[in-house]
Structure formats: structure tokens, C-alpha cells
Amino acid sequence: MSDDHSNEWYYNVKTGKVEPYQGSKSADRLGPYNSPEEAARALDKVQERNESWDNDPKWDDD
Known part of the structure; x- marks a missing residue:
């Protein structure tokens, strides 16, 4: 696995903001x-x- 995270973006569900890899803890993010x-559309997806x-x-399963 590569250590280059420069093209990774995440959507923070607590703040509603897009973050780079070096952002908040992963439990609060989608990506x-x-x-x-693309990250900004996370909730739409x-x-x-x-x-x-x-x-x-x-x-x-009904």
C-alpha cells in the first residue's frame, strides 16, 4: 500500500466539511x-x- 495520500479526500460527518488525508479521526469521516x-457528494452517494x-x-430481508 502506498504512503502517498495526496489524492485522498474525506467528508467529515460531524463538521460537514471536506478534508485531506491529514484530517480528523477516521470514525468521523467517509472516504x-x-x-x-467527489468527497463533497459523499452523503448523496x-x-x-x-x-x-x-x-x-x-x-x-422483510
Whole structure:
């Protein structure tokens, strides 16, 4: 695994801000993402995945 984290971006769920690798503790972050713009959409991506899984018959546990 590479030690170069220069292209890693994270979304901090506590602050609502995008951070580089050297940011807050990992328990408060989503990522890594390849760009600050992609990290800023982290919650949108979570929602999209949740909706996809909710409608996937393989994940129907009702």
C-alpha cells in the first residue's frame, strides 16, 4: 500500500466539511474519495447506495 495520500479526500460527518488525508479521526469521516468535489457528494452517494440496496431483491430481508 502506498504512503502517498495526496489524492485522498474525506467528508467529515460531524463538521460537514471536506478534508485531506491529514484530517480528523477516521470514525468521523467517509472516504477516501479521489477529489474534494467527489468527497463533497459523499452523503448523496450514501443515499443513492441505500436506495439501490433497498430496491435490490437480493437484499430483501422483510
